Amino acid sequence: MSARVLSGKELAASIRTEAAERAAALAAAGTPPKLAVVVATADESSAWYVRSIARAAEKAGITCDIVDLGANAAPGLIRDRLAALSDDDTVHGIILQTPLPQGAKLEDLAGAIAFEKDVDGANPLSLGRLAAGLPAFAPATAEAVVAILDHHEVDLVGSHVAVVGRSTVVGKPAAHLLLDRNATVTVCHSRTRELAAVTSAADVVVAAVGRAGLITAEHVRAGAVVVDVGTNPTEDGGLVGDVDAVAVADQAGALTPVPGGVGPVTTALLLRHTVNAAVQAAGRG
Amino acid sequence: MSARVLSGKELAASIRTEAAERAAALAAAGTPPKLAVVVATADESSAWYVRSIARAAEKAGITCDIVDLGANAAPGLIRDRLAALSDDDTVHGIILQTPLPQGAKLEDLAGAIAFEKDVDGANPLSLGRLAAGLPAFAPATAEAVVAILDHHEVDLVGSHVAVVGRSTVVGKPAAHLLLDRNATVTVCHSRTRELAAVTSAADVVVAAVGRAGLITAEHVRAGAVVVDVGTNPTEDGGLVGDVDAVAVADQAGALTPVPGGVGPVTTALLLRHTVNAAVQAAGRG
Numbered sequence: 001m002s003a004r005v006l007s008g009k010e011l012a013a014s015i016r017t018e019a020a021e022r023a024a025a026l027a028a029a030g031t032p033p034k035l036a037v038v039v040a041t042a043d044e045s046s047a048w049y050v051r052s053i054a055r056a057a058e059k060a061g062i063t064c065d066i067v068d069l070g071a072n073a074a075p076g077l078i079r080d081r082l083a084a085l086s087d088d089d090t091v092h093g094i095i096l097q098t099p100l101p102q103g104a105k106l107e108d109l110a111g112a113i114a115f116e117k118d119v120d121g122a123n124p125l126s127l128g129r130l131a132a133g134l135p136a137f138a139p140a141t142a143e144a145v146v147a148i149l150d151h152h153e154v155d156l157v158g159s160h161v162a163v164v165g166r167s168t169v170v171g172k173p174a175a176h177l178l179l180d181r182n183a184t185v186t187v188c189h190s191r192t193r194e195l196a197a198v199t200s201a202a203d204v205v206v207a208a209v210g211r212a213g214l215i216t217a218e219h220v221r222a223g224a225v226v227v228d229v230g231t232n233p234t235e236d237g238g239l240v241g242d243v244d245a246v247a248v249a250d251q252a253g254a255l256t257p258v259p260g261g262v263g264p265v266t267t268a269l270l271l272r273h274t275v276n277a278a279v280q281a282a283g284r285g
Numbered sequence: 286m287s288a289r290v291l292s293g294k295e296l297a298a299s300i301r302t303e304a305a306e307r308a309a310a311l312a313a314a315g316t317p318p319k320l321a322v323v324v325a326t327a328d329e330s331s332a333w334y335v336r337s338i339a340r341a342a343e344k345a346g347i348t349c350d351i352v353d354l355g356a357n358a359a360p361g362l363i364r365d366r367l368a369a370l371s372d373d374d375t376v377h378g379i380i381l382q383t384p385l386p387q388g389a390k391l392e393d394l395a396g397a398i399a400f401e402k403d404v405d406g407a408n409p410l411s412l413g414r415l416a417a418g419l420p421a422f423a424p425a426t427a428e429a430v431v432a433i434l435d436h437h438e439v440d441l442v443g444s445h446v447a448v449v450g451r452s453t454v455v456g457k458p459a460a461h462l463l464l465d466r467n468a469t470v471t472v473c474h475s476r477t478r479e480l481a482a483v484t485s486a487a488d489v490v491v492a493a494v495g496r497a498g499l500i501t502a503e504h505v506r507a508g509a510v511v512v513d514v515g516t517n518p519t520e521d522g523g524l525v526g527d528v529d530a531v532a533v534a535d536q537a538g539a540l541t542p543v544p545g546g547v548g549p550v551t552t553a554l555l556l557r558h559t560v561n562a563a564v565q566a567a568g569r570g
Contacts, residue, residue, distance in 0.1 A: 107417035128413025132392035158478040186471040193443040
């Protein structure tokens with residue numbers, strides 16, 4: 001038996017189409033949506049990702065400014081720039097791209113992103129509001145996990161979900177979003193004892209660690225749903241997830257592919273968030 | 286076999302003693318610590334709890350102002366008062382007591398408590414910073430769970446902890462604190478299927494729902510540690526936890542009592558937080 005493939009492409013396309021329609025309406029009303037991506041790294045896979053966001057934004061009619069501060073930017077400079085963009089009425093969404101220079105911490109700097117423009121949910125206030133059930137932008141990757149499960153009609157209510165990875169940008173916010181959907185959620189990590197025993201008790205396994213091949217057949221109960229959030233570059237320039245897809249495909253009931261799973265949905269959600277932020281700004285001003 | 290009793294009294298006493306010593310030093314330096322408790326309810330068990338905090342604060346040399354806005358206070362009034370206390374340099378800690386009047390939501394109003402004075406971790410920013418690993422005051426009850434386990438030398442690293450209850454004030458922040466201690470954490474709630482199967486797989490069970498007798502012997506693995514956060518008033522004026530202590534005592538390896546477990550540690554931690562806030566304010570000003 002081979003696992004059903006839970007593609008993210010169709011969902012991403014429909015989110016992009018809707019974002020483009022709403023962006024056109026905003027532009028027609030004289031308030032075209034704009035996204036700013038602050039970059040302070042020379043990392044190549046990061047540059048690839050930023051270009052893919054910029055392309056997707058422009059296709060959707062969203063202006064995308066890439067603000068490159070250089071790989072040696074001081075934390076204070078990054079913070080000042082985020083604050084200036086937060087004060088700029090023509091900017092609706094702000095993303096601080098990782099990795100950051102030595103000594104700079106995303107959670108810390110992202111506090112300078114205005115809450116209403118924090119379209120990738122990086123400001124700790126956004127995470128806290130999310131956890132408290134108040135309106136906030138979730139980190140797009142975490143939201144993409146739930147969106148792709150919804151799109152493929154995986155029922156979360158009462159299900160047991162194991163989230164592998166406890167990062168502030170994926171694991172923890174995904175856990176809150178899944179709890180909010182009435183799943184029972186177990187957060188596992190590098191210090192979890194007998195990881196396979198824990199994850200193979202779950203109906204859904206979300207792999208968000210960033211290590212190729214971490215999740216193998218022994219980690220997955222027969223018929224379980226597996227969401228692969230990992231995007232690990234391979235030596236030949238490709239991309240693989242955290243899941244050993246070949247081994248797991250025989251065991252799982254369904255599996256998101258890499259590429260073509262969570263990734264495109266994440267990018268599409270960033271566009272939706274930016275349009276939402278622009279609509280809210282237009283409503284305020 | 287009967288479970289070891291994990292009392293909170295000794296720990297609470299030592300935290301109170303330390304807080305009193307530091308409060309005396311602050312008073313001698315001309316900056317006596319002050320806690321403000323904002324009340325907008327006629328609820329009797331709430332009034333009892335507020336009096337117990339006020340008594341404990343005064344014994345420790347911390348001024349405690351009870352700001353009673355009445356059970357019909359409008360959310361806007363509560364918010365304004367929290368903002369005014371946040372601006373008052375003589376106040377170092379602010380607690381917004383629950384329950385609140387119809388239409389008022391703790392998570393929402395607590396955003397008006399200055400982050401540096403949010404000694405019970407009710408502002409969503411505090412929760413987000415906690416989740417992001419940044420300095421913040423944790424909700425005292427959630428912190429008391431970890432403190433009582435530490436005091437009794439229960440090793441959390443790599444252990445599997447089931448938190449029953451997903452409230453913003455206890456379950457969720459406790460999950461983050463436990464994750465931070467390298468426990469594998471499962472958050473269960475009213476929609477969890479087969480609760481007993483989930484909790485009896487855990488090394489430590491934290492019961493934080495607010496329903497007397499919810500956790501019985503079938504929910505607990507032989508030898509597991511049980512932390513009872515519940516404080517449910519009984520008809521005869523007493524207090525019981527969420528755990529059926531008689532049934533669980535034969536099964537668990539250790540159990541926190543109610544009263545005398547998490548409760549006194551919670552109150553003591555509020556005092557510690559207030560003194561910490563006063564020390565930080567003195568350092569700034």
